Amino acid sequence: MNYGLESGITRFRHRRDRLVKVVIAYKDWLEKYAEVEPPQLLRLFDLTESLKKDRLMLAFVAEFSRGKTELINALFFSDFKQRLLPSDAGRTTMCPTEIFYDSDTEPYIRLLPIETRFRDDSISTLKRLPIEWSTISLDVADPSAMIDAMRKLAETKVVFKVEARALGLWDENDPNLAYMVKDQDRVEIPAWRYALVNYPHPLLESGLAILDTPGLNAMGVEPELTVSAIPNAHALLFLLATDTGVTQSDYEIWNKLVSKHASQHYAVLNKIDMLWDELKTPEEIGRTIQRQIESTASQLNIPTANVMAISAQKALVGKIRKDADMLQRSGIQALEVMLAREIIPSREKIMRDAVVREVGPLLAETRDTARSRLLAARQSLMDLHALSGKNQQIVGQMREKMQGDKHLYEETARNFNVTRKIVAQQGWELLSHLDDDRMDTIIEESMMAINDSWTTAGLIKGMHLLIRRMGAEFDHAQQQGGGIKQLLDAAYQRFHDIHGMERMDPPGLDLSRYRARLDELMVNTQEFCADPLNIMLEKRFMVKKFYIALVTQAHIVFQQVRLETETWLRLTLDPIVTRIKEHKAQLEHRLENLNKVHANLGSIQERSAAVSHDMVSIKSQLDRIEAVTKEFSLLTGAAFRPLEAAS
Numbered sequence: 318m319n320y321g322l323e324s325g326i327t328r329f330r331h332r333r334d335r336l337v338k339v340v341i342a343y344k345d346w347l348e349k350y351a352e353v354e355p356p357q358l359l360r361l362f363d364l365t366e367s368l369k370k371d372r373l374m375l376a377f378v379a380e381f382s383r384g385k386t387e388l389i390n391a392l393f394f395s396d397f398k399q400r401l402l403p404s405d406a407g408r409t410t411m412c413p414t415e416i417f418y419d420s421d422t423e424p425y426i427r428l429l430p431i432e433t434r435f436r437d438d439s440i441s442t443l444k445r446l447p448i449e450w451s452t453i454s455l456d457v458a459d460p461s462a463m464i465d466a467m468r469k470l471a472e473t474k475v476v477f478k479v480e481a482r483a484l485g486l487w488d489e490n491d492p493n494l495a496y497m498v499k500d501q502d503r504v505e506i507p508a509w510r511y512a513l514v515n516y517p518h519p520l521l522e523s524g525l526a527i528l529d530t531p532g533l534n535a536m537g538v539e540p541e542l543t544v545s546a547i548p549n550a551h552a553l554l555f556l557l558a559t560d561t562g563v564t565q566s567d568y569e570i571w572n573k574l575v576s577k578h579a580s581q582h583y584a585v586l587n588k589i590d591m592l593w594d595e596l597k598t599p600e601e602i603g604r605t606i607q608r609q610i611e612s613t614a615s616q617l618n619i620p621t622a623n624v625m626a627i628s629a630q631k632a633l634v635g636k637i638r639k640d641a642d643m644l645q646r647s648g649i650q651a652l653e654v655m656l657a658r659e660i661i662p663s664r665e666k667i668m669r670d671a672v673v674r675e676v677g678p679l680l681a682e683t684r685d686t687a688r689s690r691l692l693a694a695r696q697s698l699m700d701l702h703a704l705s706g707k708n709q710q711i712v713g714q715m716r717e718k719m720q721g722d723k724h725l726y727e728e729t730a731r732n733f734n735v736t737r738k739i740v741a742q743q744g745w746e747l748l749s750h751l752d753d754d755r756m757d758t759i760i761e762e763s764m765m766a767i768n769d770s771w772t773t774a775g776l777i778k779g780m781h782l783l784i785r786r787m788g789a790e791f792d793h794a795q796q797q798g799g800g801i802k803q804l805l806d807a808a809y810q811r812f813h814d815i816h817g818m819e820r821m822d823p824p825g826l827d828l829s830r831y832r833a834r835l836d837e838l839m840v841n842t843q844e845f846c847a848d849p850l851n852i853m854l855e856k857r858f859m860v861k862k863f864y865i866a867l868v869t870q871a872h873i874v875f876q877q878v879r880l881e882t883e884t885w886l887r888l889t890l891d892p893i894v895t896r897i898k899e900h901k902a903q904l905e906h907r908l909e910n911l912n913k914v915h916a917n918l919g920s921i922q923e924r925s926a927a928v929s930h931d932m933v934s935i936k937s938q939l940d941r942i943e944a945v946t947k948e949f950s951l952l953t954g955a956a957f958r959p960l961e962a963a964s
């Protein structure tokens with residue numbers, strides 16, 4: 318059983334399902350009671366779909382043979398009753414391996430041939446091209462076939478040095494690569510570049526995804542890992558082993574990849590069973606382990622409480638054999654509790670924030686609309702009440718006044734249409750600065766700056782230009798966004814001043830997160846260039862690969878900015894359009910009452926009864942949206958103003 322982790326992920330899934338339900342309830346409400354445009358409903362539907370697919374990425378990072386794969390087996394695959402993923406002495410996992418569950422397809426393992434390194438496509442591009450991958454279907458009911466398939470993750474092949482060199486995997490002058498040599502002319506290289514495993518496991522079905530990585534050298538050869546996969550993982554587990562301690566290369570990995578990315582720094586000290594000496598008392602062994610925890614903590618400069626001592630191997634055996642004592646001694650439970658306590662809440666926050674950004678303002682607006690419907694119905698009743706006992710002439714005067722109000726309102730609404738057109742025009746202009754063509758031009762310019770000089774100096778030059786140009790587009794967008802907001806604020810103010818419409822305060826466009834991400838990419842570049850391993854002339858291949866990884870990331874950031882800007886434009890414009898329509902409908906309704914009463918003074922009673930009847934249904938609409946808001950607020954922590962205060 319995965320104590321803390323399993324129940325933590327179950328709770329995560331439960332809350333995610335509730336969040337999906339509440340968004341669906343909101344969408345249903347809109348469909349039933351509001352005149353919203355189909356694209357808005359579609360977006361809500363898309364949001365629920367992407368929530369269901371939302372994953373929590375846990376990456377395992379360490380030097381080779383520290384037990385990453387063994388720990389993954391122990392944490393997630395013990396129900397398999399065998400060692401599912403290949404784990405062995407020496408270098409075992411040959412390619413980065415993503416393990417997840419996708420219910421849209423049957424279980425599979427997909428392998429990207431190492432030769433794709435000859436191409437200039439990033440792995441994230443290749444992920445969208447299944448044809449480039451070699452796919453094996455997994456028969457989860459057949460353990461030996463499963464294990465056979467998983468062996469592929471450790472597959473290597475022997476090639477001539479020239480080929481390995483052309484693939485950017487071999488450098489005669491690099492003593493760290495000596496282990497690859499097979500004979501005079503040939504070296505052993507990984508057969509695959511990347512692996513995707515779609516496997517139906519309850520934790521993976523709940524949205525957990527795992528990234529197993531090979532040791533350091535392999536990280537170096539696939540820059541996408543260091544530039545995107547590892548920094549974008551929601552949590553990192555860094556492993557050390559008791560028999561090796563903190564070696565220079567362990568420390569480098571910690572320093573380069575782990576310590577600056579994860580917000581919480583934990584290290585897993587694995588293989589404590591190697592210290593289980595039967596000639597020593599448990600207390601003596603405990604002290605030895607404690608000493609090693611302390612020295613690890615001081616070398617990594619983290620609190621001792623953040624070093625978790627475990628034995629992945631004994632945990633796996635303990636789970637398979639259902640040996641509670643061994644499981645207890647393995648120390649894995651504390652690690653599982655930590656994962657449940659630290660990782661899941663931060664993942665949940667990301668999910669909540671996304672939903673609040675997308676739905677929060679719309680929901681607040683819908684709720685205000687529902688409430689204004691009720692207020693308008695009350696007003697209608699009061700109008701009718703005021704009419705009783707009046708003669709036709711007075712009713713006629715009231716009707717004229719109301720008609721005047723309506724005309725004035727229509728006038729303001731027409732004026733607003735002009736504002737709306739300007740906003741649409743400016744919005745279009747703004748988005749045109751963020752389209753793919755613009756990004757392509759920026760990339761081209763940056764490539765020209767590099768001018769085929771794939772040295773670190775060329776790289777820095779190209780990246781500087783890329784980031785400066787992208788930053789300028791973001792600034793431009795931010796500035797245009799400010800202008801649009803001013804226009805809309807003035808329009809809101811007019812509706813408020815002239816027609817007593819409630820004030821609205823649309824949020825501004827904030828792209829600072831994306832600027833920060835650009836800065837991070839520049840830091841990545843500088844670090845890469847400062848690394849002595851990467852400045853030798855032979856590393857041209859690496860520089861190019863690194864550049865491609867960076868550009869892919871930059872492109873993603875650019876697309877995110879466009880999406881964020883599109884959403885923002887919608888969220889600032891849609892609510893006021895809805896509100897104007899709603900207000901007009903309410904005025905028309907009141908005028909209709911006056912018309913009817915004017916035509917037949919005796920119909921006041923009947924009209925009042927009809928309005929009271931409508932009020933029951935309006936009240937129930939309001940109750941429903943109020944229930945949706947309450948649940949939404951409970952799940953996301955988003956605050957909505959109380960309805961009374963809103964009046």
Ligand SMILES: Nc1nc2c(ncn2[C@@H]2O[C@H](COP(=O)(O)OP(=O)(O)OP(=O)(O)O)[C@@H](O)[C@H]2O)c(=O)[nH]1
Nearest residue numbers: 382383384385386387404405406408409410629630
């Ligand atoms: N004694 C002992 N051996 C372990 C433990 N965990 C892993 N090992 C062994 O250490 C070796 C390496 O384990 P792996 O899981 O393959 O290590 P890795 O970090 O995935 O290594 P690469 O895939 O090469 O990067 C294997 O022989 C494991 O059986 C442990 O807790 N105790």
Ligand SMILES: [Mg+2]
Nearest residue numbers: 385386409410
């Ligand atoms: Mg491994």
